[in-house]
Amino acid sequence: MKVGVVTFPGSLDDRDAARAVRAVGGEAVSLWHGDADLRGVDAVILPGGFSYGDYLRCGAIARFAPVMGEIIERSRGGMPVLGICNGFQVLCESHLLPGALIRNDHRKFNCVDTRLRVENAGTAWTSDFEAGQEVTVVLKNGEGGFVADQRTLDELEGEGRVVFRYVVPDGGKNPNGSYRDIAGIANDRGNIVGLMPHPEHCVEEGYGPSLDGLPFFTSVLKQVVSA
Amino acid sequence: MGHVVIDVMLKPEILDPQGQAVNGALPRLGFEQFTDVRQGKRFVLSVDGEVTAEVLAAAREAAEKLLSNPVIEDVVSVRAQHADEQDPDQ
Numbered sequence: 001m002k003v004g005v006v007t008f009p010g011s012l013d014d015r016d017a018a019r020a021v022r023a024v025g026g027e028a029v030s031l032w033h034g035d036a037d038l039r040g041v042d043a044v045i046l047p048g049g050f051s052y053g054d055y056l057r058c059g060a061i062a063r064f065a066p067v068m069g070e071i072i073e074r075s076r077g078g079m080p081v082l083g084i085c086n087g088f089q090v091l092c093e094s095h096l097l098p099g100a101l102i103r104n105d106h107r108k109f110n111c112v113d114t115r116l117r118v119e120n121a122g123t124a125w126t127s128d129f130e131a132g133q134e135v136t137v138v139l140k141n142g143e144g145g146f147v148a149d150q151r152t153l154d155e156l157e158g159e160g161r162v163v164f165r166y167v168v169p170d171g172g173k174n175p176n177g178s179y180r181d182i183a184g185i186a187n188d189r190g191n192i193v194g195l196m197p198h199p200e201h202c203v204e205e206g207y208g209p210s211l212d213g214l215p216f217f218t219s220v221l222k223q224v225v226s227a
Numbered sequence: 228m229g230h231v232v233i234d235v236m237l238k239p240e241i242l243d244p245q246g247q248a249v250n251g252a253l254p255r256l257g258f259e260q261f262t263d264v265r266q267g268k269r270f271v272l273s274v275d276g277e278v279t280a281e282v283l284a285a286a287r288e289a290a291e292k293l294l295s296n297p298v299i300e301d302v303v304s305v306r307a308q309h310a311d312e313q314d315p316d317q
Contacts, residue, residue: 057296064293093296100298102237103244147241147299177242 001221004031004041006071006087008062012049013084013200020200021045024217033065043080043124043220044071046087048140048198058101058143059089072096080124080220081192085141088184088194097185097194098156099148101141105177109142113209114175114197115167116183120160123190124223128215134167135212137197144176144196146183153180161186164195191223229278230308231286235295236267270294271308278307 003021005028007014018028029041033051038044051062062068072094075081083091091097104110113136118129129135148156156162157180164184166174174181176196184195199213237243243265250264272289274282283305290302 056294060293060296092298098298100296102241102299105242105244107244107248145242149240 001026002029002039002041002043003027003217003220004029004038004044006031006033006044006046006067008033008049008051008065008086010050010053011047011086013047013198014049016198017045017047017084017200020203020213020217023203024214024221026217026221031067033062033067036066036069038067038070038074043082043223044075045200046071046081046083046090047200048085048087051086051090054086054143057089057093059086059091059093062086062090063093068094075187075192078189078191080223082125082216082220083192083194084198084200085144085196088196089143091192091194096192097187098152099146099185101143101196102145102147102177103143104141104145104175105173109140110144110175111140112138112175114139114183116164116197117167118163119165120163120186120190122160123163123186123193123219125193125216125219126163127222128219136202136210137199137212138201138208139175139197141176141196144178146176146178146185146196148179153182156182156185159188161188163193164197229274229276229282231272231274231278231282232304232306232308232312233270233272233286233290233294233302234267234304235270235290235300236265236303238299238301239265241299267303268294283307 021028118133121129121131166181199216202208202213246264246266
């Protein structure tokens with residue numbers, strides 16, 4: 001049950017992601033951006049942070065790191081990959097997930113607890129949730145607005161690939177201007193998931209608003225066991 | 228030494244929060260006549276020798292592959308720098 005966590009220059013949440021994997025009984029394996037070697041892992045997490053200082057575009061330079069070649073190839077073969085925040089940006093830049101993340105519409109950095117609705121409990125990273133369930137997970141981003149053209153958005157919704165949506169009160173706005181309140185999406189096979197909120201910060205009492213991040217990591221361990 | 232100039236802009240339909248911030252500041256300085264601001268990126272790539280057709284082709288490929296994200300941005304121009312433009316090394 002080895003889950004690799006990639007460290008890019010500027011990654012911040014790699015330690016927390018590894019800790020979350022261990023919290024549910026998995027073995028966390030550190031992967032270095034400069035090594036084209038996945039060290040025998042069964043799944044990979046691309047963590048949050050500011051890889052390469054967010055220069056050029058968030059995730060744009062990390063996408064071409066040596067470690068990404070094998071991640072892209074193996075994820076196309078079904079290996080579970082979770083991209084959190086900057087990791088989500090890397091997945092979009094890699095074209096493993098559609099769309100892009102742009103600067104928040106209100107132009108401020110966000111650091112808030114967010115209410116999310118689980119729209120798809122059938123992915124490798126969400127099978128321990130129930131569809132329609134609402135969870136609270138922390139969010140911290142400056143460039144978290146999910147955008148895509150209308151056709152892509154319609155496709156994502158039509159194929160059930162919107163995995164999480166921000167729960168927005170009547171008359172309110174989602175925290176970053178994401179189109180159609182989309183917080184997280186998956187590829188068609190459901191093994192690749194990206195989201196802006198940070199489940200790895202919500203796995204231990206005393207460190208966040210909830211323990212609602214745990215099912216991400218228990219879900220993937222079951223995937224890996226049954227695979 | 229030759230230089231290739233590449234301009235990248237957000238697609239018109241993509242919200243440009245940075246441009247909006249600049250647009251909001253202009254009237255405070257008395258510039259009331261501008262109705263919108265879109266902010267883009269310029270890259271200047273240097274090569275030893277002349278900017279040949281091959282150099283321009285490589286620059287176009289780099290622009291599509293790394294310098295822009297086709298989901299949200301357009302490469303609006305890739306061209307050799309004119310002789311009368313300022314050399315970035317000077």
